[in-house]
Amino acid sequence: MAEFPKEFVWGAATAAYQIEGGATEGGKGLSIWDVFSHTPGCTYRGETGDVACDSYHRWKEDLALLQSMHLKAYRFSVAWTRIAPNGGTDWNEEGFAYYDTLVDALLEAGIEPYVTLYHWDLPQALEEKGGWRSEETARAFASYAAKMAEHFKGRVHQWFTFNEPACIVKMGYGTGEHAPGLKLPLEGQFTCWRNVIYAHCLAAQELRHADPENKVGFVSTGRICYPVSEAKTDVDAARVLTFACPDDDWAFTHTMALDPVCLGRWPEPDICGPRLAASIAAVPQYINDALPLGKPDMVGLNIYNAAPAQMGENGPSYVERPAGYAHTAMNWPVEPECLNWGPRQMQERYGLPMFITENGLSCTDKVYRDGKVHDADRIDFLARYLEKLSEGIHAGADVRGYFQWSLLDNFEWHSGYRERFGLVYVDYATGQRIPKDSAFWYGEVAAANGQSI
């Protein structure tokens, strides 16, 4: 049985471009994802977020689903281009009106909004001026954050500035798999990275200035390695591999996001590759001086899996998984220990309250002949992961809550609608929502604070 702290927060998560649709409605401007998804060859079958789950019109149904699952928290993101269509001070009243309605309805229902200000959908107008390659984008983001904090003062207190710099930079400006689809060398990617971190620090200052009651968060994803035994040597080896930042794999690390944000300094050179270390050494001093402003009240961890590790003959080494190991529809390994060891390692290094801001899996979900969606894989996965999260909390990780990814099946970026991550099935032709078996199961878990697992 899994036990969770008394005030543990149970929620679900989504993101604007993945669920809203209404891509050109309500005065919304174009984001880089509107442009990228309409660029031939960039997404699975050329699928776009033009309609997605149509939550822009169907948000009441989403709210009802949250209530049906006894959830007291909803993590969603705001489309910057609804608030400022061109990413400047071109404030759009219709954009504010949409999120006013959603936030007020959540509060009325006793569901706390956890708002992500940036979940990858940069205004296209800013990308055309350099995007994250330019510090001006950091300043524009701070202005957007200040406006949001002012507008929602007294109603929204839980803010996450960014979701996953790892994906924003590596996939958007490195591999080109995500918007804006650029392929820069390490040095160019790092420039984008440090501008995102700078943007967070400036925005954190604005959010706190607007309302001292505001809690500022930052959402990170990256490599987690767990020890194959409790032997100190294996535990140490796993920790070293979790936080290492080699030149060929530095972006998908919590280190590169959380060291500057939480510790106010960049990772030490001896855990960085030489090109990365040289880029860090060249960071302008005024950005380094701003880092302490970004210390968060809460760290968001998006954790889906991990790699087994041990202390080998030649030092820390990965352990090969057995043949036929369990994996998800998206071919991600099923590794529940990630929610035990990941939070414990982050607790040791950063010592800040944490939320699991995303965890879940895609399954080959379908509507069965009985009209229901039976997703035993998701129930088993969540049970195993939440048991391990409970273990990590009992070992000392200060995890305050868990947001399941995702409330709804939705637009999975360059994979389009092929992957179904939702607790709720979405028929994209009609917009119909069908709670999967896991939605009922997760609702019982939330109502029982995990005791039903």
Ligand code: GCO
């Ligand atoms: C991420 C993003 C989500 C994804 C989810 C499944 O973590 O990549 O925050 O938008 O849809 O994680 O890949």
